[in-house]
Every structure is written in structure tokens, then in C-alpha cells.
Amino acid sequence: MLENLLERNRVWSRSRQDEEPGYFSRLASHQAPEFFWIGCSDSRVPANVVAGLDPGEVFVHRNVANVVHSSDLNLLSALEFAVESLKVREIIVCGHYGCGGVKAATEDLPHGLADHWLEPIRRQARFHASELARHNDIEGRRDRLAELNVIEGVGRVAETPIMRRAWRAGADIKIHGLIYSLKDGLLRDLECTIRPSDIQTSDKAAFQGRAQQ
Incomplete structure (x- = not known):
């Protein structure tokens, strides 16, 4: 083999x-990707292939269920390198429908170390329980949870000191959330993009709110 x-x-x-x-x-001489891709380890969702990009055009980090942990030094190291050394312009958090990690997070079964890794997804499932209940079938609930996991990941990337530092320095980097369908091979924009101006506005509002309390 x-x-x-x-x-x-x-x-x-x-x-x-x-x-x-x-x-x-x-x-071999250099790499200058415009994209940093945070995706799932699933073998059916290779970043270059589904995005139609050649080697050298996208810098990639993958893990089970594309979870963004604020304590994941592997992801944070890749993010820092992508932002500060490669000077990427776009960051993409990409999940997919039919995700085995999302499925495992919603099962009442032991999955070893994966149970610890997938805790943020279970937390999302509890927080959005009423919304997820509106889907009649388990597949629909899991697919919506996969979307919510991506949206949460976009927010978590934006909250990292790495991104805050880059934005304060004037970097015009956007963070996007995409979902991929294994059934038709298409990427869908979840319309949860965060831009530098979004963070500056929210930080100012939060500061003013605290000052008025």
C-alpha cells in the first residue's frame, strides 16, 4: 500500500x-498564501481541493471538528505565524455537514480524549437547545450545530490577542465562517465575517457601557 x-x-x-x-x-523558494484555513481533519474536506487552490495559496490548520480552543497552542502558533510572518489577508473557519466530531459530541457514548476536545460543541448544543429543537430530524440538528460551531470559532479567533495585536497595528485581516457540503461539494458563506472595524466598534461600545455603570 x-x-x-x-x-x-x-x-x-x-x-x-x-x-x-x-x-x-x-x-520551494517561498510561500505567500492569502488565506489561513482552520478546518476539520476529515479526509473528505482537504482545504486546497475544495477551495480550488494550488499548493502555496492557503496555509492550513486542521483538527477534529474544526474546534477553536483558546488554549490550543498548535492552532495559536499557526495563527500567529499566518498573521505575523505570512501576512495573510483572510482567515477562514470552515466546518462541514455530516461532521463526525459534531455527531460524537451529540451522542451519549464515550469517545475517549475526544470527549474533552469536543466539549465546546456540547456547550453550544446546550446553549442553543431551543433553536436546535426546531429541526425535526437529528441530521438537521447536527448540521445546524456544525454551523454554530463555525460561527463560534470565528468569534474565538477574533478574540485572540494575536488578532487584537494585528488589528491595532493596522492589519486589514477579515475572518470568515464557511460550511462545506459533502453532498454537492459546495462551500457556503455563513455571513458571520468579522472585520477590524467590527472589533473597534464593539470594544468602544463595551468600554462606554462599563463607564456608565
């Missing part, structure tokens, strides 16, 4: 060089 994988790699490498001589030399 491994030899088959290596042979497929050799075929791919030769075809890329035939199609575009010097491709690997250019790719």
Missing part, C-alpha cells in the same frame, strides 16, 4: 513538472 502511494507521488511529480517546468523550484 505504501509503495502504491509513493508511485502515485512520482507520477504526480512528473506530471506537474511536465505541465509547468520549474513548478517545484518556484514553490
